[in-house]
Amino acid sequence: MAARCQVTGVGPQFGNQISHSHRRTKRRFDPNIQRKTYWVPSLGRKVTLNLSVKGIKTIDVRGIDAVVADMLKRGEKL
DSSP states (O other), X not given: OOSOOTTTOOOOEEEEEEOTTOOEEEEEEOXXXXXXXXXXXXXXXXXXXXXXXXXXXHHHHHOHHXXXXXXXXXXXXX
16 A cells, blocks of 8 residues: 555655664655545445545544545546
8 A cells, every 4th residue: 555645645754764873874754544434425435545644634624525525626536
């Protein structure tokens, strides 16, 4: 599964792992991606999304219908 949220678009970030002796090596910060299934009344079916935790909170606040409408307007496939 790709480490990218379908609602917010957040993806992995890159930085440095700093050891005790301050040697730096490259590392990757992955977002907390969860696979969630929602019932979407406007579509009349279930939709499975890969979401960050911030994306889940966005759906809780705005509602699944509004979020799915924005995703379809962007041209994202559900």
